[in-house]
Amino acid sequence: xxxxxxxxxxxxxxxxxxRDLSNLKHTLEYLQRxxxxxxxxxxxERVIRGLNxxxxxxxxxxxxxxxxxxxxxxxxxxDPEGIELWKRQGDKLNEFLVPGSxxxxxxxxxxxxxxxxxxxxxxxxxxxxxxxxxGLRRIRDPKDYYETSGLIRDExxxxxxxxxxxxxxxxxx
Numbered sequence: 010x011x012x013x014x015x016x017x018x019x020x021x022x023x024x025x026x027x028r029d030l031s032n033l034k035h036t037l038e039y040l041q042r043x044x045x046x047x048x049x050x051x052x053x054e055r056v057i058r059g060l061n062x063x064x065x066x067x068x069x070x071x072x073x074x075x076x077x078x079x080x081x082x083x084x085x086x087x088d089p090e091g092i093e094l095w096k097r098q099g100d101k102l103n104e105f106l107v108p109g110s111x112x113x114x115x116x117x118x119x120x121x122x123x124x125x126x127x128x129x130x131x132x133x134x135x136x137x138x139x140x141x142x143x144g145l146r147r148i149r150d151p152k153d154y155y156e157t158s159g160l161i162r163d164e165x166x167x168x169x170x171x172x173x174x175x176x177x178x179x180x181x182x
Contacts, residue, residue, distance in 0.1 A: 022066045030067070032179055033060060035180040071132075072094050077157050078155070081150075091113075091115045093107045094107070094123070094132070102144055131176060132175055137157060138181075160175060
């Protein structure tokens with residue numbers, strides 16, 4: 010399908026945007042899952058690894074935003090829904106704005122204030138479709154339910170009203 014040597018991937022990274030990469034990966038995974046692809050399993054895996062490498066090049070240091078629901082906070086009669094921010098560093102997401110305890114969640118106004126204070130005008134979101142994405146688990150506590158998901162429509166609209174672009178990826182890269 011395409012070459013995956015370092016030079017070729019770098020050239021592709023200049024031409025493909027984050028949404029392009031996400032859409033292509035999503036499409037390839039769909040074709041493979043539905044057995045509609047003409048690529049061999051090995052070729053499919055090579056291409057997906059290549060797309061992930063391009064994603065790593067394009068998204069290094071970028072901020073991912075996720076909607077969270079925490080039943081522990083809800084049991085304390087507080088708002089259990091909020092937003093967390095994670096910074097991509099290599100093949101891992103590191104905390105950028107995450108509560109230090111499970112006694113509260115961050116509300117969008119606090120998150121917008123942090124992003125504006127850091128001069129960040131673009132964030133990325135999407136669904137964690139596997140158990141985890143770059144070390145961030147979709148469900149972090151099955152006992153006291155704590156779930157991470159993509160931002161919801163109202164949150165995206167509020168970010169954009171405040172001048173923060175939200176790039177929603179069909180498949181996280």
